[in-house]
Amino acid sequence: MAFPAPFDLTAKVALVTGAGAGLGAAFARMLATAGATVVCADINGAAAKAVGDELVAAGLSATAVELDVTDESRVDTVVQQVAAEQGALDILVNNAGIGDPQSLPLHKVPTSDWRRVLAVNLDSVFLCSRAALRVMTAQGSGKIVNIASMYGLHGSLMSAVPAYATTKGAVVNMTREVGLEYAASNIQVNALCPGFVQTEAQGGLLKHPKVVARLSRNIPMGRVAMPEDIAGALLMLSSSASDYMTGQTLVIDGGVSAA
Template sequence: MRNLFDLSGKTAVVTGAAGGIGAELAKAFAAQGADIALLDLKLDKLRAQASEIESLGCKALSLKCDVTQEDEIKAAVATIIEHWGKIDILVNNAGVASAGSVETLEEREWDRVIDTNQKSIFLMSKHVVMSMKARGYGRIINMASICGMIGSKSFPLLAYNASKGAVLSMTKGMAASLAPYGITVNAIGPSLFRTEMTEASLYQDSFIQFYNEQCPIGRPGNPDELNGAAIYFASDASSYTTGQTLFVDGGWTSV
């Protein structure tokens, strides 16, 4: 029987790949046989991730890229296509968060979060899709969040809520327009996962206790627990699935 999750011969692009969830997903795709282009601002960390991927027998390309800047994205995409001739999979993972409610959030923080979490998906997808349409094949995975579905009473995250809510709608809009070209577009909606970003802001005893009490599974997620959802959306197993968001949240959005 054919392995529907096999990614051998595929080329994947992962943004925000220097660490955390992006690095985990890149290695998970490589374990299934994909070659990986890693995009981030932290080139030294990208090179370390690339070495791990190459140890799995796959090829890796490290590219410094600010995914809020269209010129840098165009250059990175051109480099990848020149290097490998195609892009099969795009993971729009780059993201930031900023605490603040509607009356306390500063405009520059609003812009930073919206540009990184929302505009970058538009810009990355815009330039990758051109290549995918020409070949009649593509898989796009957007990183959403439970915060796109629910508010944050105890820890206001207005800009993050807004940006991730937009990701849910963008995923549906892109899926509908790109389906005729053989391109699927889906999203993953994590709850709290341990990453460099969340450790700096949320991993405090009081918040973790609150989270564990509210989450049906009773704990935060581990980064590798997103791999299954990502591999599914990246592979032929999901060939008839598009416009969907899979919440990997320990049951948070079920209560």
């Protein structure tokens, strides 16, 4: 598949966290199809390998690595290995994330649940971005795309997700701050805020027909997104098409936040 020049990622190297399923897998496929060599990273090493093998079988360039994004030492090691083995790290997609283990109002949230969500959704963005920026500043270029959520811009009326919403709001503002810090360094940092997407997250809840039907009634476009609906915007933020854009947040929610 040929991509217009601004979206062509030939010779680029991308690291996608949480690439073993759902949005991460769709992002890896999109970047590889656009020409990038994609490193599929996931805490589930077998799932990451399955996605990487699928891409290679399709004639694309990919590899896989097991990565716990909350492990500082492991993050640093993996990023350095990617840069050393591939010769660069041009794109980091901070996609790994989890929801609240239980939908509970704040006064009932266990501290262990709170800290786990913060570690995966927020600390990992810091750890992975810091490691990648060490490489990107040395090479003089780079793209970081943080996956936030529409719940990073407003609260949830559907269920109680205090930890998730808090972390995604923090990711949105971290994107602004880091985007400004590296604006003069030829490194662009932007965020995507997806709405409801049918993935395996939360035990596949968003794929359940009754849940999909209920949510669809509250989405102006009348349907819950598929991962591929978000991947095009990810490509734009990962490519030279967004070279004059940094610290920004792109919302893809079927019109929910416009209401």
